[in-house]
Structures are given as C-alpha cells and as structure tokens.
Amino acid sequence: MRFAGIVPDCGFCRLISTPPRFTPTFRRVLNMHPPPPMPVSVLSKFCNLLARVKCLAISILIAGSITGPSLAVEDAGPPASIQWETHPALKHFAVAGQELPSELSLVRTRGELPEAAGITVHGVHKGVFLVSGDPIAVTELAKKGCAVIPLKDLPAVSRFASRQWQWVDTPDPDIAAMVAQVEWAGISSKIQWLVDFGTRYSLELNHPAVADSICGVFEGYGLVPIKSSFEFRGWTLWNVEATQIGTVYPDSFFIICGHFDSLSERPRLSAPGADDNGTGVAAVFTAAEILTQHDFEYSIRYICFSGEEQGLVGSQAYASWAAQNNIGIVGVLNFDMMGYWELGVEKDLEIETNYASQWLAAAIVNAANLYVGAPYELHVDDGAWWGDHASFWDEGFAAVNHEEAWDWGDPDFNPYYHTTNDLLVHIDPDFTVGNIQIGVAALATLAGFVPDASGVDDLVTPPVLAKLLSAYPNPFNRGVNFTVAGVPDRDRITVLIYGADGRRVGAVPVALQDGRGTAFWDATDGAALEIASGIYFLKLEGLPSAAPVKIVCVK
Ligand SMILES: [Zn+2]
Numbered sequence: 001m002r003f004a005g006i007v008p009d010c011g012f013c014r015l016i017s018t019p020p021r022f023t024p025t026f027r028r029v030l031n032m033h034p035p036p037p038m039p040v041s042v043l044s045k046f047c048n049l050l051a052r053v054k055c056l057a058i059s060i061l062i063a064g065s066i067t068g069p070s071l072a073v074e075d076a077g078p079p080a081s082i083q084w085e086t087h088p089a090l091k092h093f094a095v096a097g098q099e100l101p102s103e104l105s106l107v108r109t110r111g112e113l114p115e116a117a118g119i120t121v122h123g124v125h126k127g128v129f130l131v132s133g134d135p136i137a138v139t140e141l142a143k144k145g146c147a148v149i150p151l152k153d154l155p156a157v158s159r160f161a162s163r164q165w166q167w168v169d170t171p172d173p174d175i176a177a178m179v180a181q182v183e184w185a186g187i188s189s190k191i192q193w194l195v196d197f198g199t200r201y202s203l204e205l206n207h208p209a210v211a212d213s214i215c216g217v218f219e220g221y222g223l224v225p226i227k228s229s230f231e232f233r234g235w236t237l238w239n240v241e242a243t244q245i246g247t248v249y250p251d252s253f254f255i256i257c258g259h260f261d262s263l264s265e266r267p268r269l270s271a272p273g274a275d276d277n278g279t280g281v282a283a284v285f286t287a288a289e290i291l292t293q294h295d296f297e298y299s300i301r302y303i304c305f306s307g308e309e310q311g312l313v314g315s316q317a318y319a320s321w322a323a324q325n326n327i328g329i330v331g332v333l334n335f336d337m338m339g340y341w342e343l344g345v346e347k348d349l350e351i352e353t354n355y356a357s358q359w360l361a362a363a364i365v366n367a368a369n370l371y372v373g374a375p376y377e378l379h380v381d382d383g384a385w386w387g388d389h390a391s392f393w394d395e396g397f398a399a400v401n402h403e404e405a406w407d408w409g410d411p412d413f414n415p416y417y418h419t420t421n422d423l424l425v426h427i428d429p430d431f432t433v434g435n436i437q438i439g440v441a442a443l444a445t446l447a448g449f450v451p452d453a454s455g456v457d458d459l460v461t462p463p464v465l466a467k468l469l470s471a472y473p474n475p476f477n478r479g480v481n482f483t484v485a486g487v488p489d490r491d492r493i494t495v496l497i498y499g500a501d502g503r504r505v506g507a508v509p510v511a512l513q514d515g516r517g518t519a520f521w522d523a524t525d526g527a528a529l530e531i532a533s534g535i536y537f538l539k540l541e542g543l544p545s546a547a548p549v550k551i552v553c554v555k
Contacts, residue, residue: 082102082104082151082152082153083153084100084104086154087151087153087154087383088154088354088381088382088383089106089151089382089383089385090104090123090130090151090383091383092125092126092128092383093122093123093124093125093130094123095122095123095130098122100122100132101120101132103132103133103135103150104122104130104131104132104150104151105130105131105132105138105148105149105150105151105311106128106129106130106131106148106149106151106385106386107128107129107130107131107138107141107146107147107148107149108127108128108129108146108147108148108149108386109127109129109141109145109146109147109418110127110145110415110417110418111127113129113131113141113146114141114144114145114146116133116137116138116140116141116144117137118133118134118136118137119131119132119133119134119137119138119141120132120133126407135233136233138150138311139233139310142263142309142310142311143203143267144265145263145264145265145267145418145419146418147263147309147386147418148309148310148311149311149312149385149386149390150311150312151385152394154382154394163359163360163398164359165359165360165362165363165366167362167366168366168370168445171370171371172445172449174294174449174451175371175441175444175445175449176371178290178291178293178294178440178441178444179371179372179437179440179441179444181290181440181472182286182290182433182436182437182440183433184429184430184432184433185472185473186286186289186472186473186474187282187286187429187432187433187436188424188427188429189473189475189476189477190278190281190282190285190286190473190475191274191278191279191281191282191339191424191427192274192424192477193475193477193554194260194273194274194278194281194282195272195273195274195278195423195424197210197213198270198271198272199262199264199267199268199269199270199271199272200260200261200262200271200273201261201262201263201264201267201268201271201309202232202235202237202261202306202307202309202310202314203235203267203310204267204268207235207237207238207261207306208236208238210260211227211238211239211240211260211304211306212227214240214260214281214304215227215240216475216535216552217285217475217552218240218242218288218302219535219550219552220474220475220535220550220551220552221242221285221288221289221292221474221550222292222549222550223242223243223244223288223292223302224242224243225240225241225242226240226241226242226243227239227240228241228317228318230307230313230314230317230318232307232310232313233310237306237307237313237314238306239303239304239305239306239314239315239317239318240260240303240304241301241302241303241304242288242301242302243299243300243301243302244288244291244292244296244299244300244301244302245299246296246297246298246299246300246447246448247295247296247297247450248297248298248448248450249297249298249299249328250299251299251328252298252299252328252330253298253299253300253301253327253328253329253330254298254299254300254301254330254331254332254333254443254446254447255300255301255302255303255329255331255332255333256283256284256287256300256301256302256303256332256333256335256439256443257280257284257302257303257304257305257315257332257333257334257335257388258277258279258280258281258283258284258304258305258334258335258336258388259277259280259281259304259305259306259307259308259309259314259315259336259387259388260277260281260304260305260306261273261277261305261306261307261308261309261310261314262276262277262278262309262422263276263309263418264418264419264420264422265418265419265420266420269420270420271420271422272420272421272422272423273422274339274422274423274424274426274427275337275338275339275340275404275414275416275417275422275426275427276336276337276414276417276418276422277308277335277336277337278339278424278427279335279337279338279339279427279432279435279436280334280335280336280337280338280402281304282432282436283335283338283402283435283436283439284302284303284304284335285302286436286439286440287300287302287436287439287440287443288302289472289473289474290440291440291443291444291447293470294444294449294450295449295450296444296447296448296449296450297447297448297450298330298446298447298448299447300443300447303318305318305388308336308387308388312387312388312390312391314388315388315391315392316391316394318391319391319392319394319395319397320391320394320395322395322397323395323396323397329392329397329398330398330446331357331360331363331397331398331399331400331446332360332389332392332397332398332399332400333360333364333399333400333402333439333442333443334387334388334389334392334399334400334401334402335401335402335435335436335439336386336387336388336401336402336403337403337404337405337414337417338402338403338404338431338432338435339404339427339428339431339432339435340404340405340412340414340416340426340427340428340431341404341412341428341431342412342413345412346375346412347375347428347430347431348374348375348376348377349374349375349376349377349402349403349404349431349434349435349438350376350377350379350401350402350403350404350405350406351364351365351368351376351377351378351379351400351401351402352379352381352384352387352389352400352401352402352403352406353378353379353380353381353384353399353400353401354380354381354382354384354393354399355380355382356393356396356398357393357398357399357400358380359398360398360399360400360446361378361380361400363442363445363446364400364438364442365378366445367438367441367442367444367445367446368438368441368442370441370445371437371441372434372437372438372441374431374434374435374437374438376438377406379406384401386401386403387401387403389401402435402438402439404431404435414426468484468485468486468487468540468543469482469483469484469495469538469540469549470482470483470485470549471483471538471549471551474551474552475551475552475553475554476523476551476552476553476554477523477553477554478522478523479520479521479522479523480520480521480523480551481518481519481520481521482495482508482510482518482519482520482521482538483516483517483518484510484512484515484516484517484518484519484540485515485516486515486516487512487515487516487540487543488514488515489515490512490515491511491512491513492509492510492511492512493509493510493512493517493540493541493542494507494508494509494510494540494541495507495508495509495510495519495521495538495539495540495541496538496539496540496541497521497536497537497538498536498537498538498539498548499531499534499536499537500534500535500536500537505525505526505531505536506521506524506525506526506531507541508520508521523553531553532553533553533554534552534553535550535551535552535553536550536551536552536553537549537550537551538550538551
C-alpha cells in the first residue's frame with residue numbers, strides 16, 4: 001500500500017522484478033552508483049593533502065577505475081538558440097517581442113544590481129534581474145553577493161511525466177516514530193557546525209576541507225561518502241554524496257539534497273549561511289541520521305552540492321551526468337533556506353514543483369498531512385527556478401524544492417540573506433523542525449519503509465548495533481544522548497565509548513525498562529576532561545557480536 005505511488009511505466013526506470021537482496025553490512029559498503037570521472041587538479045590535491053586524506057584516496061581510487069563523459073561544466077560550448085517566448089522563467093518579465101541573446105541569467109539581489117561591466121539588463125521583477133553578458137562578468141556578480149541562475153532550454157521530454165501518486169490514508173507508526181526523532185537540539189548543532197567554518201564560499205581555499213568534513217559526517221552515520229569534482233572557471237569544486245542502498249530496488253534512487261556552499265557581501269572573510277543553506281544541509285544530515293537506522297525498498301541518496309551560489313553549477317554537473325548515464329533517479333527533494341520566519345507572517349513552508357513533478361509534490365503533501373501537520377503552501381510553477389532542484393528539471397527528472405519564502409517581494413524573505421549576519425540566532429526552531437519533519441516523513445514514505453522485523457537479513461547476519469543503540473545529536477559537541485532499545489532481557493546495560501585508536505574513553509550505564517532506556521554522556525573522559533574532536537565508536541557491554549556505532553565529536 002505504502003509504495004503504490006510508484007508507477008514506473010517508462011523504460012528509463014526498469015524496476016527489477018527479482019531483485020537481489022543485500023545484507024545490511026554489505027549494503028552499507030556497496031555503492032551502486034559509479035561516481036563521475038573526476039580529473040583531480042593540482043590545487044585540489046594540495047588542499048586535500050592539507051585536509052583529511054581518506055576521502056581523497058577514495059575519490060581518486062574510484063575516479064581511476066571509471067571511464068565516461070567528463071563532468072566539466074566549462075566545456076559545454078555555446079548554447080543553441082532557445083525558445084525564450086515560451087520559457088516559463090520569463091513570464092514575469094516584459095520581454096515579449098524582444099530579441100533575446102542565447103545566454104540569459106536571473107540575478108537575485110537585495111537592492112540595486114552591483115556594478116559589473118559587460119552586463120545587459122533585460123528586465124526586473126521583485127528584486128530579480130534578467131541579464132545577459134560575459135560569463136566572467138556574471139561570475140563577478142556572484143562574488144558580490146548576488147544569486148545567479150543561468151537559464152537553460154527546457155527538456156524535450158520529462159522522464160517521469162506519467163507517474164501518479166496514490167494517496168495513503170493510514171499513518172505508519174514506525175514512520176511516525178522516525179518523524180518524532182527530528183528535534184531542534186540536533187538540528188541547531190548541525191547548523192552551528194556549518195556556521196563555524198567561517199565561510200563555505202565555493203571559491204575559498206577551505207572548500208576541499210569543508211567537503212571532507214561533510215564526508216566525515218556521512219561516515220558517522222555508517223554511510224560511505226563519495227566526493228565528485230567538477231570544474232568551474234578554473235576551480236575544482238566538490239559535491240559530496242552518500243547512498244543508502246535499497247533492499248528491493250537498489251538501482252532506483254530518491255535523493256534528498258541541499259547546497260552546502262554559502263555567500264555574503266564579503267564571502268572570503270565571513271559567510272556563515274545558517275539559513276542559506278545550513279538549514280538545507282541540516283535536513284540532509286538529519287534524514288541520513290534517522291533513516292540509516294532502518295531499511296527501505298528504494299535507495300536513498302544524500303547529497304550536499306557546492307557551487308549553488310555560482311549558478312547551480314554543482315547540481316547541474318551532477319544532474320547532467322546522471323541523465324547521460326541513465327542513473328535511476330526517481331525523485332529529488334531539495335531543501336534550500338527554510339528556517340527563517342518573520343513575526344506576523346504565516347509560518348508556512350513553500351513546496352515548489354513544476355508540472356511534471358506534481359506526483360512527487362503530492363507524495364510530500366500526503367506525508368506532511370499524515371505525519372507532521374506543519375503548515376505548507378504548494379506552488380505548481382515551471383518557472384520556480386531558484387535552487388538545485390531546477391538542475392534536475394533541466395534534465396527531465398522529477399524534483400521539488402522546499403523554501404521559506406515564495407517570492408522575493410514577500411515580507412517573510414530573510415533580510416540576512418547573503419550577509420555576514422545569516423546566523424543561527426535568526427533561525428526559528430519550531431518552523432525548521434516542522435519543515436525537516438516533512439522531509440523525513442516524505443522520504444520514508446516514498447522510499448518504501450521496510451518494517452524492521454520483516455527482513456530475512458536479520459536472521460542470517462549478526463545484529464547491527466545501530467538498531468539497538470542510537471546516538472543523538474551526531475555529530476555532537478558538548479554531549480550526546482544514547483537510546484537503547486530492543487534488549488528485553490536486562491534492566492541495565494552499559495554503553496562503552498572507544499576512541500579511533502581503540503582506547504576506551506568512557507562508560508555510561510543505561511537503566512532499561514521493557515528493553516528500552518536513555519542516558520546522556522557529557523563528552524568527558526574518566527578524568528572529567530573534555531574529549532578531543534574526532535570519531536568515536538560505541539559498543540554495548542556484553543554484546544560483542546554487534547557492529548559498533550560511529551559517532552563524531554566536533555569542537
Ligand atoms: Zn541557497
């Protein structure tokens with residue numbers, strides 16, 4: 001019943017009738033998606049040597065074994081002429097009858113368009129400028145705090161136009177429990193962790209190190225992260241992704257994504273990007289943290305894009321690669337800026353879809369009604385171009401965006417957008433929690449939750465400790481909560497904490513009732529000293545056969 005919404009009647013996405021089954025352990029190390037080829041530049045090699053070596057090693061290793069089309073966005077060649085008259089992104093601009101050049105961009109900024117030579121303005125609507133001009137000049141606008149979206153031609157066909165969503169009427173108690181795990185303490189620590197990089201500007205030297213740190217977070221959730229590079233105006237930039245393999249349809253993917261890069265008036269100095277887009281990355285991390293504790297029929301891919309602020313270049317590189325390689329992307333849930341709320345304005349999430357992705361938006365709305373109850377507003381508009389979802393639209397994939405404000409003229413638009421003041425203090429806890437709950441509920445519903453007890457995997461493999469023990473928040477800073485469940489034969493158990501070097505750093509007793517219990521660890525060692533940043537492993541005393549749970553301490 002839950003999965004009746006997926007009606008894959010197009011040849012692109014052939015669902016497997018007799019699917020292979022994977023053990024949970026195998027599933028976690030297996031990544032069905034061959035990563036894109038990536039020429040690794042001297043600069044990024046250097047930066048990565050300074051940062052963590054592990055992710056780079058994985059990336060180069062995999063890059064070397066793959067052949068295929070280049071991911072470079074730089075060498076696309078001049079665009080063919082585009083039928084601008086019918087382009088939905090232009091409906092607000094009075095350009096009918098105008099002779100428009102082949103390269104157009106939308107530029108979103110607060111106030112006046114900054115000075116930039118070689119830029120022609122063709123129209124203005126609510127703080128959005130329709131411009132054409134030299135690509136370098138357009139990049140200059142991005143450096144000055146403007147959001148730039150290059151407009152592309154529409155795809156000839158939608159890959160999933162004929163899908164339908166069959167409404168689900170009864171909530172699943174397990175999915176409801178997952179949604180209940182979304183809470184502010186974990187989300188706020190994730191956003192602050194991102195803010196603490198100082199800047200996440202894609203064209204700053206710390207960019208490879210930020211990408212590596214995101215790899216570390218995914219590793220903490222038991223996933224195998226993959227970095228893929230793309231070239232942008234001489235820079236090597238990185239997207240980070242991790243995949244949780246589906247038990248029935250491993251080659252079909254639901255994606256949850258958000259860009260991790262940030263921007264401000266002085267992006268090299270400071271670009272905290274708490275709302276734009278710490279909130280979206282927190283949604284991706286939170287979904288990974290919760291959903292990796294369970295099995296799903298479809299694969300779930302968690303992606304953090306870079307280069308969004310330079311014109312969606314990271315997601316464009318990814319989506320065009322996915323289209324060329326027939327990657328089975330079923331639907332994409334993008335989260336971009338959904339934590340700011342202005343007093344006196346309705347506190348609702350804007351769910352933005354194009355016409356072809358309405359079945360996906362219907363599933364999200366269904367899940368929101370069933371599990372969350374937080375207010376939302378649905379917009380069906382082929383011209384809602386502001387975010388990485390549009391890169392998937394460009395390639396004919398189904399994608400939906402989640403955003404706090406629909407229009408640039410709206411009073412609830414974040415006044416700290418693209419400033420050095422986009423800080424956690426301006427994020428509304430209830431609003432953000434509700435919006436991320438909608439994402440978790442939708443993803444769990446769409447991906448086809450497999451009830452924990454039903455998998456034959458559990459009978460043939462040792463118990464995965466993640467199902468008995470979970471840690472929250474993760475990554476953590478000042479402390480971490482442990483939840484133990486499913487140990488019915490005891491009234492007390494001890495969580496043992498080990499450092500990456502195998503040394504035990506802590507032991508926390510947990511009182512159990514009906515096999516369940518919780519405890520807090522203040523992140524200090526036996527001598528009451530604060531532990532250092534790094535990866536730690538949890539085990540339950542007396543259950544040696546279970547695989548350890550990985551947690552990450554970030555100072
Ligand atoms: Zn953004």
